[in-house]
Amino acid sequence: MLARRIIPCLDVKDGMTVKGINFVNIKTVGDPVELGAMYAEQGADELVFLDITASHEGRKTFVELVKRIARHLNIPFTVGGGIGHLNDIEALLKAGADKVSINSAAIRNPELINQMALHFGSQFVVVAIDALEKDGKWTAYVNGGRIPTDRELFSWAKEAEDRGAGEILFTSMNHDGTKNGFACEATARLSDELHIPIIASGGAGNMDHFVDVFIRGKADAGLAASIFHYREITVPQLKQHLKNHGIPVRI
Amino acid sequence: MKIAVIKYNAGNIMSVDYALQRLGVHAIVTQDHELIRSADKVIFPGVGEASTTMRYLKKHGLDKLICELRQPVLGICLGLQLMCRHSEEGDTDCLGIFDTDVLKFRQPEKSDRYKIPHMGWNSINKVRSPLFTAEHEGKYVYFVHSYYASVCQATAAETNYIVPFSAGLHRDNFYATQFHPEKSGIIGASILENFLKI
Numbered sequence: 476m477l478a479r480r481i482i483p484c485l486d487v488k489d490g491m492t493v494k495g496i497n498f499v500n501i502k503t504v505g506d507p508v509e510l511g512a513m514y515a516e517q518g519a520d521e522l523v524f525l526d527i528t529a530s531h532e533g534r535k536t537f538v539e540l541v542k543r544i545a546r547h548l549n550i551p552f553t554v555g556g557g558i559g560h561l562n563d564i565e566a567l568l569k570a571g572a573d574k575v576s577i578n579s580a581a582i583r584n585p586e587l588i589n590q591m592a593l594h595f596g597s598q599f600v601v602v603a604i605d606a607l608e609k610d611g612k613w614t615a616y617v618n619g620g621r622i623p624t625d626r627e628l629f630s631w632a633k634e635a636e637d638r639g640a641g642e643i644l645f646t647s648m649n650h651d652g653t654k655n656g657f658a659c660e661a662t663a664r665l666s667d668e669l670h671i672p673i674i675a676s677g678g679a680g681n682m683d684h685f686v687d688v689f690i691r692g693k694a695d696a697g698l699a700a701s702i703f704h705y706r707e708i709t710v711p712q713l714k715q716h717l718k719n720h721g722i723p724v725r726i
Numbered sequence: 727m728k729i730a731v732i733k734y735n736a737g738n739i740m741s742v743d744y745a746l747q748r749l750g751v752h753a754i755v756t757q758d759h760e761l762i763r764s765a766d767k768v769i770f771p772g773v774g775e776a777s778t779t780m781r782y783l784k785k786h787g788l789d790k791l792i793c794e795l796r797q798p799v800l801g802i803c804l805g806l807q808l809m810c811r812h813s814e815e816g817d818t819d820c821l822g823i824f825d826t827d828v829l830k831f832r833q834p835e836k837s838d839r840y841k842i843p844h845m846g847w848n849s850i851n852k853v854r855s856p857l858f859t860a861e862h863e864g865k866y867v868y869f870v871h872s873y874y875a876s877v878c879q880a881t882a883a884e885t886n887y888i889v890p891f892s893a894g895l896h897r898d899n900f901y902a903t904q905f906h907p908e909k910s911g912i913i914g915a916s917i918l919e920n921f922l923k924i
Contacts, residue, residue, distance in 0.1 A: 696846075
């Protein structure tokens, strides 16, 4: 039976793993390769490395880092963060990334999804959507959740699928950072309306939140960052908990 | 031991090379006929589209070369599919090493809807052939594919997704996995190691 996936997400700045606490006071958690290998050993099914470096030099550092990750990691990994051009994407693929996630660039230039799918295959394309719900309406945001767009979550996700996205990584801005659980209803609706896998992100605070997002939210994968980085829960504990609730996981 | 990884117009061949490096083996990534022929083991990886890739293989004479190889050959993912008779992807005639056809996953008429591609970790069952040991039975490995090889006499491992399909194939000196051993954690590494020991 196809297992539900657990995906720790690592934010990377200038080649080091960080996790933003309110984004101003960034703490360094460590070497991304080392941390990634530790998660892989613990049974993480996949990893996401998000580059939050702004500078051009930092971008080059990131490609070098991706090579190092690919050499060491024996599970699939996705890279993302500020990626906008086909050339950047090709460099990441050649460096050994299994998937690339695009967010703001996809909204600004949806054709990029078609181009990526055509050149590299849909399995390589993850479209990340940050969305905020207000008065029952989910709006997609760009630039790390700073700028609202005229895109509505569900129709945009469907369009991304039609253009060739292989997966949707949905982050609920209402839930992100709250530790009160995932946006299960919106995730379930995405999972019902689309035919590609949905990765749910934002709001994980305890193990039952994952049970919820897999059962009620019908998610194919659950992504989280700080609860893993600060060892509030470990991947093996979480997987055992999911298994106890009848959710198929790789143990 | 000389290992050749067949290089062609496919993406992410590097990850196979990296996985071999992690096992302490240095492979040559090449499409040079002599280097491939003289290797002790040959790996035929692949991510890509069937008809485009078959055209490329034919253009470079790699189709005949692969069929003529007598040393152990391991096809991975698209590599497995191209070693079959025919693929529904682009209505492509393939190498015909394995006597089975490659079909597209279709939604079942009744029961739950499935996501396609089949992406993620799934278990392998009924394992046989020198690629696998009893400890691999029921273990999870990583898949990403929208087409599958039907179960046949050469099936060396089965996985269930909508239908049972060939997760592994074996005939004579030819071996293949639909999953990516290079991305399947320690289980995948031990399957690659078994291939290197053949």
